[in-house]
Amino acid sequence: MDTQDKETSPVWQFSARAQALSGSAIRDIVKKISQRPEVISFAGGLPSPATFPIDTIRAAFDTVLSREGKAALQYSPTDGYAPLRTWIADTLSTNGARITPEQVLMVSGSQQGLDLLGKVLINEGDPVIVETPTYVGALHAMGIYAPRFVSIPMDEEGLNPAALPEVMKRCGGRASFLYTIPTFQNPTGRTLSHARRVALVEQAARQRLLVVDDDPYRLLDHAGTTYQTLLSMSPAAVVHLGSFSKILAPGIRLGYVVAPLALAQKLEQAKQGADLHTSTLTQMMAYEVIKDGFLDTHLPASRKIYAAQCAAMLQAMEQHFPRGATWTKPTGGMFVWATLPAGIDAAQMLDAALKENVGYVPGGPFFAEAPSPNTMRLSFATVTPEKMREGIARLGKVIAASQAVK
Ligand SMILES: Cc1ncc(COP(=O)(O)O)c(C=O)c1O
CATH class of the missing domain: 3.90.1150.10 (Aspartate Aminotransferase, domain 1)
Structure with a gap:
């Protein structure tokens, strides 16, 4: 029946x-x-x-499984595979900023990072500042926590930090955070100029506003130009979302969140309930692929x-x-x-x-x-x-x- x-x-x-x-x-x-x-x-x-580096990924899976298969197939810590977290922290420690591995939480795609940030930072009705337009997947992930989205205007140079005081007024003086995709933004392809990056970090500090910097495309500059991350400009006031989707392959579902320590720990607690941890095998494979300069x-x-x-x-x-x-x-x-x-x-x-x-x-x-x-x-x-x-x-x-x- x-x-x-x-x-x-x-x-x-x-x-x-x-x-x-x-x-x-x-x-x-x-x-x-x-x-x-x-x-x-x-x-x-x-x-x-x-x-997609199919052969390299196949070889890395093979190496990891042959060398340490038992560990690769076992449950592992929620915060992630330590060598990979260290590699990420070191790679992001640019322009004099010092990022520690403890600040790095591995996630199952940066999309999960967006969900976890919503979970730990948004109460119903809280203002969240977003670019106009912005990544629809972020609106979806954070929308579940029922914030009030408040838009900040953009032009060809990216979001306009000079508009922030006015936007904060519309938020009633306080917002959970400002969400930005500063480099090759989805959906516009625009990049926040260096002057605006500096101005954004300064304005955000003045407004005591946390900035979430979603950064999956920065390394895909056609000429190989490197852009300074907002994280390196203000590590205590910026949450950085990174992803292996666009630089290796999205099917491996591997990303990371870098946050001030107390926030990283809270995100880790939220992740415990969501999926215990990101695939051990995948993290070990990714580290095996990138550790010696493959990128x-x-x-x-x-x-x-x-x-x-x-x-x-x-x-x-x-x-x-x-x-x-x-x-x-x-x-x-x-x-x-x-x-x-x-x-x-x-x-x-x-x-x-x-x-x-x-x-x-x-x-x-x-x-x-x-x-x-x-x-x-x-x-x-x-x-x-x-x-x-x-x-x-x-x-x-x-x-x-x-x-x-x-
Ligand atoms: C701006 C932005 N953030 C996050 C994501 C999600 O990426 P991931 O595959 O790491 O979950 C995407 C995917 O297209 C994106 O464009």
């Missing part, structure tokens, strides 16, 4: 928290598009599989792929996007953000684009407040230069047709 009658069926209901949950609109779009291989997709936030040769190869694809996208947009459209010109990361002529609704236009076998993500869900409907995110990460030109040409035609209808 696979159904129960009314008398014996269990009585249960969703929590208020779960009732407020809804799936990510973007994941739905990406899923729909991924089922149609004929579509040239700029929609996903996926890294290029051409960058020094791997990253330049990945950057070359992304630089070529990004250049092809920007060039094709120049040629095929109608007048009145504008877009960001990233020098790294994975995303371009386009603003279409006023009056075009990118969400409404998606069906027409899919009919032409081209996909993208409408910009609306990336805004915590007041969405701009005429925006879209285009990922150049998984489309080869040849397909790029074809896909952008198709999209240009769809935009021009929507413009004509208005």
